[in-house]
Amino acid sequence: MSAVLLPDSFEALWEAFEAYPQARLFAGGTDLLVHRHTGRAPEGDLIGLERMGELKGVRQEGDFVLIGAATPVTRLMREPLLADAFPVLTSALATIGGPALRNMATLGGNVCTASPAGDSLPALYVLEAEVVLQSRRQQRQLPIREFITGPGRIALQPGEIVSAIRLRRDHGYTVQHFEKVGQRQAHAISIVSLAVCATLASDRTVTAIRCAWGSVGPTIIESDAVQAALFGRRLDEATLADAAKVAMQAVSPIDDIRASAVYRRQLAGNLLYRLLG
Numbered sequence: 001m002s003a004v005l006l007p008d009s010f011e012a013l014w015e016a017f018e019a020y021p022q023a024r025l026f027a028g029g030t031d032l033l034v035h036r037h038t039g040r041a042p043e044g045d046l047i048g049l050e051r052m053g054e055l056k057g058v059r060q061e062g063d064f065v066l067i068g069a070a071t072p073v074t075r076l077m078r079e080p081l082l083a084d085a086f087p088v089l090t091s092a093l094a095t096i097g098g099p100a101l102r103n104m105a106t107l108g109g110n111v112c113t114a115s116p117a118g119d120s121l122p123a124l125y126v127l128e129a130e131v132v133l134q135s136r137r138q139q140r141q142l143p144i145r146e147f148i149t150g151p152g153r154i155a156l157q158p159g160e161i162v163s164a165i166r167l168r169r170d171h172g173y174t175v176q177h178f179e180k181v182g183q184r185q186a187h188a189i190s191i192v193s194l195a196v197c198a199t200l201a202s203d204r205t206v207t208a209i210r211c212a213w214g215s216v217g218p219t220i221i222e223s224d225a226v227q228a229a230l231f232g233r234r235l236d237e238a239t240l241a242d243a244a245k246v247a248m249q250a251v252s253p254i255d256d257i258r259a260s261a262v263y264r265r266q267l268a269g270n271l272l273y274r275l276l277g
């Protein structure tokens with residue numbers, strides 16, 4: 001019979017790791033436990049993070065905001081520190097699943113699932129988030145684009161957990177935007193999503209820009225060429241038309257049951273027009 005351990009402190013967590021080295025971690029369980037139920041993940045021992053108070057909540061630390069990896073998404077959506085400084089992330093979190101799922105699902109779980117359709121990921125890429133990794137002996141940080149190494153693949157070492165997501169507070173962006181297109185308003189895996197952070201001068205000249213797309217490649221897609229097409233130009237229809245053409249070439253979508261690659265490519269470009277406001 002499989003064991004389920006629910007440590008309530010780091011010390012208890014490290015002891016659980018040592019006693020059950022093959023155990024899989026879960027946080028909200030909305031991905032892993034569903035996959036086990038349907039036979040897509042193997043049976044075996046489990047270590048749950050839901051009682052780890054140290055992995056929950058949002059706090060400011062110097063120039064950074066730290067988001068506890070096991071904080072449920074609903075709680076993050078209500079967090080003023082995030083809504084004020086990172087509305088692109090708050091908007092993205094509000095599109096994950098439906099209300100019941102968001103009460104269980106965590107940001108750490110969304111990041112570690114490393115799905116190209118993971119809704120928090122484009123926002124975390126444009127915010128240049130760092131993933132804080134904790135083991136018994138050390139703590140290290142990795143930029144999110146280095147932590148996610150492929151679809152469903154992450155740079156997590158044995159004995160490590162993601163303890164937090166770290167965001168720089170003084171990013172200076174004046175525009176933050178997120179949009180997800182799915183087949184329904186809730187419980188819809190994205191067909192395409194786009195997150196943008198930008199700084200505009202008073203005449204709408206773009207002085208800083210980051211864009212990231214979900215569901216149009218094996219991982220989140222960022223494009224220097226798109227950013228170059230926007231940087232230094234006024235954010236108007238002509239500029240966005242040029243950038244949209246570049247975006248359509250930058251993405252590498254596939255056909256699946258939700259949408260064709262042709263539709264996704266077009267949509268990846270068209271979503272940029274939302275920046276007209």
Ligand SMILES: Cc1cc2nc3c(=O)[nH]c(=O)nc-3n(C[C@H](O)[C@H](O)[C@H](O)COP(=O)(O)OP(=O)(O)OC[C@H]3O[C@@H](n4cnc5c(N)ncnc54)[C@H](O)[C@@H]3O)c2cc1C
Nearest residue numbers: 025027028029030031032097106108109110112118119162
């Ligand atoms: C019906 C349904 C609808 C969904 N809709 C969406 C959606 O719209 N958008 C979306 O992005 N996702 C969606 N998902 C996927 C899933 O709910 C999310 O990815 C969610 O954020 C996962 O978080 P969790 O805490 O439940 O992860 P879990 O299932 O607990 O864990 C997922 C993976 O991450 C690992 N993990 C979790 N936390 C940590 C940690 N702190 N350190 C190291 N490893 C860790 C686990 O070992 C596991 O491999 C949906 C799932 C279902 C079942």
